[in-house]
Amino acid sequence: AQSVTQPDIHITVSEGASLELRCNYSYGATPYLFWYVQSPGQGLQLLLKYFSGDTLVQGIKGFEAEFKRSQSSFNLRKPSVHWSDAAEYFCAVGAGLTGGGNKLTFGTGTQLKVEL
Amino acid sequence: EAGVAQSPRYKIIEKRQSVAFWCNPISGHATLYWYQQILGQGPKLLIQFQNNGVVDDSQLPKDRFSAERLKGVDSTLKIQPAKLEDSAVYLCASSLVGGGNYNEQFFGPGTRLTVL
Numbered sequence: 001a002q003s004v005t006q007p008d009i010h011i012t013v014s015e016g017a018s019l020e021l022r023c024n025y026s027y028g029a030t031p032y033l034f035w036y037v038q039s040p041g042q043g044l045q046l047l048l049k050y051f052s053g054d055t056l057v058q059g060i061k062g063f064e065a066e067f068k069r070s071q072s073s074f075n076l077r078k079p080s081v082h083w084s085d086a087a088e089y090f091c092a093v094g095a096g097l098t099g100g101g102n103k104l105t106f107g108t109g110t111q112l113k114v115e116l
Numbered sequence: 117e118a119g120v121a122q123s124p125r126y127k128i129i130e131k132r133q134s135v136a137f138w139c140n141p142i143s144g145h146a147t148l149y150w151y152q153q154i155l156g157q158g159p160k161l162l163i164q165f166q167n168n169g170v171v172d173d174s175q176l177p178k179d180r181f182s183a184e185r186l187k188g189v190d191s192t193l194k195i196q197p198a199k200l201e202d203s204a205v206y207l208c209a210s211s212l213v214g215g216g217n218y219n220e221q222f223f224g225p226g227t228r229l230t231v232l
Binding site for chain 2: 004041043045046
């Protein structure tokens with residue numbers, strides 16, 4: 001069964017500082033990996049995804065993530081955080097189903113606070 | 117392109133009452149998902165439909181939760197009777213179907229349920 005671990009429940013960074021959110025996954029085959037962001041009262045917005053190919057993927061809002069198979073990790077990074085980045089971030093692993101559709105398993109999330 | 121629509125956005129009920137949520141997926145998306153997101157946790161899949169058939173309902177508490185997707189378009193999720201622990205955000209998502217390929221899920225804004 002697939003699973004995702006986000007070891008940091010809360011992270012606080014100063015505006016302009018760099019950010020790295022950790023994600024470790026467990027999955028038997030090559031995973032599909034995602035990072036979503038959720039602002040208060042909002043649904044989930046996809047930041048970026050990894051399916052195959054280049055292990056460094058670029059996303060929206062200046063975010064990037066690197067897939068490291070040897071470490072089973074997919075950490076999210078941003079070089080310079082903006083106050084508007086304060087939100088909850090979820091890592092997820094997905095698997096395609098032969099019968100159609102797909103199964104998405106989420107981590108417990110990391111709450112990001114940005115200090116001005 | 118219109119996104120996934122959900123209603124109501126907020127609902128407050130007392131325990132043992134019943135409640136229903138509605139979801140209209142993105143046009144053309146054959147697969148529809150209902151997730152439960154308890155405060156402080158990541159979303160958990162409750163049920164997955166492909167067209168009007170159930171693909172996965174292994175985590176749906178069937179003694180009190182039910183869902184249907186008549187005509188393969190919009191869907192309703194019902195809880196009867198509600199318990200305090202059902203307080204959560206209920207997210208609906210939809211995706212295309214493509215022969216074993218992974219298709220991105222698009223999320224609605226969610227319905228926040230409070231059970232008193």
